[in-house]
Amino acid sequence: MSFLPPWVGLLLALLLLLALASGVLRWGLARQARGLAQTDAGEDVQSQARRRIQQQHMIDLDAALAEGRLNASQHAAARDDLMRQVLVDQVPVGTAVQLGDQGATVQLRWGWILLLLGALSGLTYGQLGSPQTWWPVPLSQLVQISAATPEQLAEQTRLWQQATQKRPDNAEAWLTLARLQAAQNAHDQAEQSLARVLALSPEPDLWIERAQMKALSSGGVYTGEPWQWIHNVLREEPRHLNALVLAGSAAWSEKRHAAAQTYWQRALSLVPASSEAAQGLQQALSQVSPEALLSQGAASAPGIALTADTRPVIQGEVRLSPVFQKQIAAGSSLFVYALAEDGSRRPVAIWRGTPSAWPVSFALSDSMGMGAPPVLSSLAQVRLVARISKTGSAQRQADDVQVELPGVKTGVQGVVLDITGRSP
Incomplete structure (x- = not known):
C-alpha cells in the first residue's frame, strides 16, 4: 500500500x-x-x-x-x-x-x-x-454515528446489523455497527465487529480502537492482545498519535506512571499547543507528575502505586419501578457508572452492587475509575447510567434494564436514577 x-x-x-x-x-x-x-x-x-x-x-x-x-x-x-x-x-x-x-x-x-x-x-x-x-479519507474518519437517544441507537444498530448481513464485505457497515455497539457499552460485540472491519481495511487507527474495546470488555485490562496491538502500531508508526495516547492510558491503568508520562509527552509533541488535544494531554500529564503523585499520597520510592481518592464525588440512589421489581431475579447485579459528557463511552467511575431491596444507594469516587485519566473529580459534569444485569456481566445484554441521566454535576448528592423501562 x-x-x-x-x-x-x-x-x-x-x-x-x-x-x-x-x-x-x-x-x-x-x-x-x-x-x-x-x-x-x-x-x-x-x-x-x-x-x-x-x-x-x-x-x-x-x-x-x-x-x-x-x-x-x-x-x-x-x-x-x-x-x-x-x-x-x-x-x-x-x-x-x-x-x-x-x-x-x-x-x-x-x-x-x-x-x-x-x-x-x-x-x-x-x-x-x-x-x-485527492487525499483519500481514512475509513476511521469517514464513519460517524448520529444517534443520541437509546431508541435511536437501538434502531440504527438493527439496521446496520441487517446491512452487514446483506453486505458482509462492506467495511464501512461493520465499522458503523461497531461504533453503535460501543456507544451502548457493548464493548465485546464492538470488538468483534472491529475484527471484521480490520480483515477488510487494516488501518492503524482501527487497531487502536479495537485494543480499547478489548480492554474495556475485560474490565480495563490491557494485558495480552490490547498491548500487543498497540505495540504493533507503534513499531510501524512511532509517531502515531492515538496509539501513544492509548499506550499512556494503558500504562497509567497498570500504575506505570513514568511510562504513561513518556507516552503522553511524545503525543503532546505531535499536536498544536493551543488545541483541545494538547489541553487534554497536559491535564493527563499533570496527574502523573511527581508533585501530583506525592500530593495524592503516592510514596516517594519508585514502583509504589498511586492511592486513589476514595471520597465520594457523586452520591444518590437507584429506584426501580414495581413492574420490573417483579421481573428481576435475586442475585442480579446493579451497575452505576459515570461517562464524560464529551461523548466518550469509557466510564470514569463504576459502582457495582447486588440489591436486595429498592431503592439502592450508591456513591462514585475517583477510586472507582478504570485507571486512566480523566478522573471523576476532574470533570464538571457527567452522564450517569444505571443498569441491572441478570447475568452480572459487565457487557450489556438484551434483557438488561437501564436508565441514563445526562448533565449531572460532580460533587452533587441526592441524585435519583429511576429505572422505568428496558434498555434498547
Missing part, C-alpha cells in the same frame, strides 16, 4: 507533460532551422545556374551584334530585357530579415503553447489536485 497521496502522481504527470512540451519545442525549432539552412543552400545553387545562363546569353547577344545579326538598337533592347530578368531573379533585399522574423514567429508560437500548457496544468491541479479531493 502506497502512502503517497494521489495528487503527487498528478503533479509528476504534469511535470512530465511540461518536459515533453519543452522537448517538442526544441525539436521543432531545430527542424525549422535545418529547413531554413536547406532552403538557403538550394537557393544558392539555383542562383548560380541562372547567373551562368544569363552570362552565356549576354555573350550570345554580343556575338550576334558583332556578326551583324543584330543592330545596335536591337542589341540594346535585348540587353535591357536580360538585365531586368537578372534583377528579378536576384534575392530581394530584406529576405534574410524576413526569414529571421519567421523563425522568431515560430519561437513565439511554441512559447505560447508552452505557456498555455503550464496554465492548463495549474488549473487542473487547482481543481483536481487539492489535498481535500
Whole structure:
C-alpha cells in the first residue's frame, strides 16, 4: 500500500507533460532551422545556374551584334530585357530579415503553447489536485454515528446489523455497527465487529480502537492482545498519535506512571499547543507528575502505586419501578457508572452492587475509575447510567434494564436514577 497521496502522481504527470512540451519545442525549432539552412543552400545553387545562363546569353547577344545579326538598337533592347530578368531573379533585399522574423514567429508560437500548457496544468491541479479531493479519507474518519437517544441507537444498530448481513464485505457497515455497539457499552460485540472491519481495511487507527474495546470488555485490562496491538502500531508508526495516547492510558491503568508520562509527552509533541488535544494531554500529564503523585499520597520510592481518592464525588440512589421489581431475579447485579459528557463511552467511575431491596444507594469516587485519566473529580459534569444485569456481566445484554441521566454535576448528592423501562 502506497502512502503517497494521489495528487503527487498528478503533479509528476504534469511535470512530465511540461518536459515533453519543452522537448517538442526544441525539436521543432531545430527542424525549422535545418529547413531554413536547406532552403538557403538550394537557393544558392539555383542562383548560380541562372547567373551562368544569363552570362552565356549576354555573350550570345554580343556575338550576334558583332556578326551583324543584330543592330545596335536591337542589341540594346535585348540587353535591357536580360538585365531586368537578372534583377528579378536576384534575392530581394530584406529576405534574410524576413526569414529571421519567421523563425522568431515560430519561437513565439511554441512559447505560447508552452505557456498555455503550464496554465492548463495549474488549473487542473487547482481543481483536481487539492489535498481535500485527492487525499483519500481514512475509513476511521469517514464513519460517524448520529444517534443520541437509546431508541435511536437501538434502531440504527438493527439496521446496520441487517446491512452487514446483506453486505458482509462492506467495511464501512461493520465499522458503523461497531461504533453503535460501543456507544451502548457493548464493548465485546464492538470488538468483534472491529475484527471484521480490520480483515477488510487494516488501518492503524482501527487497531487502536479495537485494543480499547478489548480492554474495556475485560474490565480495563490491557494485558495480552490490547498491548500487543498497540505495540504493533507503534513499531510501524512511532509517531502515531492515538496509539501513544492509548499506550499512556494503558500504562497509567497498570500504575506505570513514568511510562504513561513518556507516552503522553511524545503525543503532546505531535499536536498544536493551543488545541483541545494538547489541553487534554497536559491535564493527563499533570496527574502523573511527581508533585501530583506525592500530593495524592503516592510514596516517594519508585514502583509504589498511586492511592486513589476514595471520597465520594457523586452520591444518590437507584429506584426501580414495581413492574420490573417483579421481573428481576435475586442475585442480579446493579451497575452505576459515570461517562464524560464529551461523548466518550469509557466510564470514569463504576459502582457495582447486588440489591436486595429498592431503592439502592450508591456513591462514585475517583477510586472507582478504570485507571486512566480523566478522573471523576476532574470533570464538571457527567452522564450517569444505571443498569441491572441478570447475568452480572459487565457487557450489556438484551434483557438488561437501564436508565441514563445526562448533565449531572460532580460533587452533587441526592441524585435519583429511576429505572422505568428496558434498555434498547
